[in-house]
Amino acid sequence: MREVLAPRLLGRRVPLPLVGWLALVWVTLWGEVSPGNVLGGLATGLVVTWLLPLPILDPGIRLRPVALVRFLLLFGWDLVTSTVRVAYWVAHPGPPPTQIVRVPLHTSSESMTMMIMIALTTVPGTVIMEAYPRELVVHVLGLPGDVAEAVRADVAGLERRVVAAFGTRRDREELA
Template identity: 75%
Template sequence: MSSGKEPSGGTPLAPRLFGRRVPLSLVVWLALVWVTLWGDLTLGNVLGGLVAGLVVAWSLPLPILDPGIRVRPVALVRFLLWFGWDLLLSTVRVVVWVVRPGAPPTQLVRVRLRTSSESMTVMIMIALSTVPGSLVVEMYEEERELLLHILGLPGDATEAVRADVAGLESRIVAAFGTRRDREELP
């Protein structure tokens, strides 16, 4: 039975070179950048890029980081479909308020997030700021709350906005969250 490690202690995607791990994906990426900067796809540029990538990856080792993001294809498709629909509806709502005479309704809403993951919080903030008519004004990290500026929702839309953000949060965590992130949401 395998323990998940190779006998040499290395992995096929990050073999050891003179005692240090060299991630091959980083070497290939650096070689691609090298060839792009030279602007000419030749064997010499590709080999030079691979050598430069090996030297950089070996001499400047990067720590292994886990961004805390896992992609689940089915949940990702659900999120993207919902997000695309929300973009369309929000754009129409904002356009209607722009062409109408008078000032559109605006309000500030404070929304508490259920997730404690920084990665999930950043994705939620990006999604909220991407949708027309909503903008993240401030984040209160200690309370895990966002202050949102909402445009175009008449009346007191506080509960509707909170419900929409909770739904967005659930879809993002389902599409990108770790097991711990998913368990954290009720």
């Protein structure tokens, strides 16, 4: 499949999807769809991708379907319960309880840390205030009392689920 999408041209791989994208940009910039513009865009895309090859990047993400389903189900549950909690505090008179919690992370992978941050920020009532290597500062809304340990446990569970669903073998070993 990779050979079809990136055939060799004079000894170098030329990624056809990127050539197509560059041709589309070329035609868009010229503002007119004509055979000359399309051929010029394809030729330009071929020359650019051949002269300036991009390195092969590994984003450090692997997809595991069973763990992904588990992650999505629990994430959906978090969305529902957090939405109800935030709606309650919006309708409730008086200021809602808020807390700022420092949460340690066990993974050093930037990809995994970013996915954890996105998942946390997507859930209503939580915001990432600061991010450090292996530590997040999280603002939590609507949980009464001293809930720092509960928040740390919830984030640790989220981290385990994210790494199980998307992490590399090294990420999973680091977490264990």
